Amino acid sequence: MKIIVDAFGGDNAPLEILRGASLAKKEYGVEIVLTGDKEKIEKCAAENAVDIAGCEIIDAPLVMEAEDDPRAVLKGKLDSSMGAGLTALSEGRGDAFVSAGSTAALVVGGTFLVKRIKGIKRCAIASVMPSDKGPFMLIDCGANAECEPRYLVQFAKMGSVYMEKVLGISSPRVGLANIGAEETKGTPFVRESYALLKETASINFIGNAEVRDIPFGVCDVIVADGFTGNVILKMYEGVAGMLVGNIKAMFKKNLVSKLGALCVMGGLNEFKDKMDYKQYGGAPLLGLTAPVIKAHGSSDARALMNAIRQAKECCEKRVVETITQGMQTADGE
Amino acid sequence: MKIIVDAFGGDNAPLEILRGASLAKKEYGVEIVLTGDKEKIEKCAAENAVDIAGCEIIDAPLVMEAEDDPRAVLKGKLDSSMGAGLTALSEGRGDAFVSAGSTAALVVGGTFLVKRIKGIKRCAIASVMPSDKGPFMLIDCGANAECEPRYLVQFAKMGSVYMEKVLGISSPRVGLANIGAEETKGTPFVRESYALLKETASINFIGNAEVRDIPFGVCDVIVADGFTGNVILKMYEGVAGMLVGNIKAMFKKNLVSKLGALCVMGGLNEFKDKMDYKQYGGAPLLGLTAPVIKAHGSSDARALMNAIRQAKECCEKRVVETITQGMQTADGE
Numbered sequence: 001m002k003i004i005v006d007a008f009g010g011d012n013a014p015l016e017i018l019r020g021a022s023l024a025k026k027e028y029g030v031e032i033v034l035t036g037d038k039e040k041i042e043k044c045a046a047e048n049a050v051d052i053a054g055c056e057i058i059d060a061p062l063v064m065e066a067e068d069d070p071r072a073v074l075k076g077k078l079d080s081s082m083g084a085g086l087t088a089l090s091e092g093r094g095d096a097f098v099s100a101g102s103t104a105a106l107v108v109g110g111t112f113l114v115k116r117i118k119g120i121k122r123c124a125i126a127s128v129m130p131s132d133k134g135p136f137m138l139i140d141c142g143a144n145a146e147c148e149p150r151y152l153v154q155f156a157k158m159g160s161v162y163m164e165k166v167l168g169i170s171s172p173r174v175g176l177a178n179i180g181a182e183e184t185k186g187t188p189f190v191r192e193s194y195a196l197l198k199e200t201a202s203i204n205f206i207g208n209a210e211v212r213d214i215p216f217g218v219c220d221v222i223v224a225d226g227f228t229g230n231v232i233l234k235m236y237e238g239v240a241g242m243l244v245g246n247i248k249a250m251f252k253k254n255l256v257s258k259l260g261a262l263c264v265m266g267g268l269n270e271f272k273d274k275m276d277y278k279q280y281g282g283a284p285l286l287g288l289t290a291p292v293i294k295a296h297g298s299s300d301a302r303a304l305m306n307a308i309r310q311a312k313e314c315c316e317k318r319v320v321e322t323i324t325q326g327m328q329t330a331d332g333e
Numbered sequence: 334m335k336i337i338v339d340a341f342g343g344d345n346a347p348l349e350i351l352r353g354a355s356l357a358k359k360e361y362g363v364e365i366v367l368t369g370d371k372e373k374i375e376k377c378a379a380e381n382a383v384d385i386a387g388c389e390i391i392d393a394p395l396v397m398e399a400e401d402d403p404r405a406v407l408k409g410k411l412d413s414s415m416g417a418g419l420t421a422l423s424e425g426r427g428d429a430f431v432s433a434g435s436t437a438a439l440v441v442g443g444t445f446l447v448k449r450i451k452g453i454k455r456c457a458i459a460s461v462m463p464s465d466k467g468p469f470m471l472i473d474c475g476a477n478a479e480c481e482p483r484y485l486v487q488f489a490k491m492g493s494v495y496m497e498k499v500l501g502i503s504s505p506r507v508g509l510a511n512i513g514a515e516e517t518k519g520t521p522f523v524r525e526s527y528a529l530l531k532e533t534a535s536i537n538f539i540g541n542a543e544v545r546d547i548p549f550g551v552c553d554v555i556v557a558d559g560f561t562g563n564v565i566l567k568m569y570e571g572v573a574g575m576l577v578g579n580i581k582a583m584f585k586k587n588l589v590s591k592l593g594a595l596c597v598m599g600g601l602n603e604f605k606d607k608m609d610y611k612q613y614g615g616a617p618l619l620g621l622t623a624p625v626i627k628a629h630g631s632s633d634a635r636a637l638m639n640a641i642r643q644a645k646e647c648c649e650k651r652v653v654e655t656i657t658q659g660m661q662t663a664d665g666e
Contacts, residue, residue: 132575142512145520179475179563187478187560212567215575227520230512231561234545235568242465242548243576246607250600260596267583267590274579 002094003311005304007036008063008081010100010297014041017100018050020304025055027305030312033094036081037061058093060084070104074112082106086113089290096291096311098282100299106285106292107143114288117320119327122147123287124155124226125294126162127233128280133217135280137163138177140223142230143285149193152176152223156203158286158323159221165317166310172220175209177228182208189225197223202329240275278303281310286323291315335427336644338637340369341396341414343433343630347374350433351383353637358388360638363645366427369414370394391426393417403437407445415439419446422623429624429644431615433632439618439625440476447621450653452660455480456620457488457559458627459495460566461613466550468613470496471510473556475563476618482526485509485556489536491619491656492554498650499643505553508542510561515541522558530556535659573608611636614643619656624648 005021007014014036021032022045034041034052038059045052062080064073073083082101086109089097097114099106103125116123124140139159144151156174163172176194178186183194185208197205209218214232224232251261261268273279282295282303291314295307314320338354340347347369354365355378367374367385371392378385395413397406406416415434419442422430430447432439436458449456457473472492477484489507496505509527511519516527518541530538542551547565557565584594594601606612615628615636624647628640647653 132579145512145518177564179478179560179567185478190560210567211564212571212574214568215571227512227523228561228564231510231544231564232568234512234543235547235565236572238545238548239569239572240576241545243573246465246604247580250597250604253597253600257597257600260593263593263596264583264586264590267586271579271583 001312001315002031002033003308004033004035004085004088004094004097005308006081006085006097006099006101007034007041008101010295010299012298012300013100014044015048015050016299016301017304018045018048018052019301020299021055021308022050022052023301024305024308028309028312030308032056033058033088035060035085035088036063058084058088064101064105066102068102068105070102070108073105073109082109083113086110086292089292090114095315096293098293098295098304098307098311100282100295100297100304100307103142103294106294110285110288110292114290114292116287117289117324117327120154120287120323122151122154123285124158125283126159126286127283128167128277129233129236130275130277131215131217135167136217136219137221138224138229138233139221139286140226140229141233141283142226144226145230146227147189147225149189149196152193152225153196153200154287155223156197156200156205156221157326159223160203161322161326162284162286162319163220165319165322166313169220171204173206174203174221174223175206175219177211177214177222177224177232178208179211180208181210193223202326278306280306282307284310284314284319286319289320291320334645334648335364335366336641337366337368337418337421337427337430338641339414339418339430339432339434340367340374341434343628343632345631345633346433347377348381348383349632349634350637351378351381351385352634353632354388354641355383355385356634357638357641361642361645363641365389366391366421368393368418368421369396391417391421397434397438399435401435401438403435403441406438406442415442416446419443419625422625423447428648429626431626431628431637431640431644433615433628433630433637433640436475436627439627443618443621443625447623447625449620450622450657450660453487453620453656455484455487456618457491458616459492459619460616461500461610462566462569463608463610464548464550468500469550469552470554471557471562471566472554472619473559473562474566474616475559477559478563479560480522480558482522482529485526485558486529486533487620488556489530489533489538489554490659492556493536494655494659495617495619495652496553498652498655499646502553504537506539507536507554507556508539508552510544510547510555510557510565511541512544513541514543526556535662611639613639615640617643617647617652619652622653624653
């Protein structure tokens with residue numbers, strides 16, 4: 001199995017990316033194809049003693065920057081580490097692609113270079129997130145700020161396939177993100193989505209997921225339009241980040257509070273592990289003809305390694321093939 | 334000053350409501366008008382030794398239940414504690430109304446009984462919420478799941494008046510809740526709202542409030558459509574509730590962890606105070622011709638007392654009058 005890795009995506013590229021790829025190569029026995037400026041990759045690896053021997057390198061001198069128009073990945077910056085990686089994937093020069101670069105560019109590039117599965121209206125960003133009761137998937141997390149209700153049905157199906165195949169959850173419970181549990185709640189868009197989801201026999205739809213309950217773990221797949229999904233994702237990150245920052249400051253205040261931290265060290269670590277989103281890898285872009293994984297922009301070597309493991313699992317568990325088959329069944333549309 | 338109080342709204346009615354009203358009467362020197370079943374109010378007060386001497390009671394035997402159609406407050410349940418309170422307010426039998434009952438019914442009843450200020454398209458629920466850097470207002474928190482961009486301009490103006498008058502923040506910074514800081518982010522609705530807000534001279538619009546940054550305190554007034562605002566509010570409550578629950582469990586685990594809690598008691602209490610939304614009272618419904626305060630459904634006596642103080646401040650600081658004047662200026666529409 002061959003995983004293509006964008007060596008210049010994310011805040012810690014290329015060093016942490018190379019480290020992660022090197023680790024994944026040893027740990028998971030995958031072949032690695034690195035994309036990006038060949039000279040810089042080799043220099044960075046040599047200077048930091050990162051073993052990239054045996055990794056193929058596709059030379060692509062440019063880098064998609066955060067401030068670039070996402071569409072540049074198709075034209076002016078097709079020869080970037082991301083553009084080259086997506087092109088290589090579309091040409092079958094690897095089995096999956098991992099990038100910690102710009103999400104918007106990855107969505108545009110994935111859609112037009114790797115292309116969508118036949119029948120899929122929109123690809124979606126699917127994040128596996130921690131809850132009090134274990135992981136759940138939120139889909140769409142921001143690929144499509146505007147959606148039609150029928151897109152949400154496809155998101156529900158694709159998310160169900162992923163959670164079943166990759167996380168081993170049988171008959172994943174699907175919930176619709178909404179501002180109340182009752183069927184009549186929300187906007188006309190949400191109510192119409194509810195009606196369509198309810199009619200879809202191939203998913204296990206359990207109704208509205210009241211937003212307040214999401215962090216407590218209410219179902220396995222939560223579907224939303226990309227705007228709402230992104231608000232949920234970012235409020236999760238923002239509130240957790242703010243609270244954790246305050247808790248840390250509280251423990252660091254003085255000698256007595258530091259003693260307090262020691263007293264609850266076990267519990268703190270357990271909780272940290274439970275909430276560690278990095279263990280689930282990155283966010284798969286679902287709906288494309290090959291696995292594309294968006295690793296977090298702040299990915300370190302371990303996060304990138306996990307994203308590569310996730311890419312490998314997507315291939316092994318035949319996520320793309322299963323979604324494709326699903327599109328051919330009766331309620332595929 | 335006379336504050337009308339719904340004695341049968343919320344999870345802890347009537348006892349905690351009566352207690353809160355009694356405390357507020359003594360503490361703030363306001364007159365209290367209680368609405369609800371007179372016999373039950375008097376019995377509850379007598380049995381629990383709550384001093385309601387001097388409180389006027391408007392007898393209204395019915396109660397708006399959570400499962401009632403909100404419109405019932407206008408017809409079948411006009412004679413409920415909420416319907417009677419809103420009617421009394423509209424007739425000038427009190428200066429403001431406080432209820433911990435159903436939000437949806439309060440919005441409907443407020444709109445059709447108390448009525449909107451001339452020119453105001455929709456009334457909005459405005460929550461004052463804690464952030465890392467102090468309180469901010471989120472408006473609309475759910476009165477209007479669907480909005481037009483021009484409503485958001487009115488929300489921004491009303492929120493600014495409240496924050497300036499009641500919380501003493503001069504020239505409150507207004508941000509638009511969005512999934513990115515750039516002007517081009519979000520849905521067409523959000524972008525159109527951005528353009529209108531930018532043109533509005535009477536507010537201090539600072540651009541998009543990236544949702545991830547909201548808990549850290551990015552501005553004084555955050556405007557959103559009611560669906561998005563409700564998602565933000567509930568994710569805030571949900572994530573904070575889940576994390577705090579885990580932290581509590583961690584401290585309670587064993588003797589050593591309990592010692593740990595003692596070591597950080599001071600910091601824990603400081604943090605708890607910073608995050609205590611009850612200190613700001615309830616959520617004002619802005620845009621009506623008289624102050625209406627929605628107290629939290631789980632309000633205890635202290636929360637209700639704070640909501641009454643807030644109602645008093647709205648009257649004293651002439652929030653309704655200032656919003657009304659603002660509607661008559663050049664960019665009022």
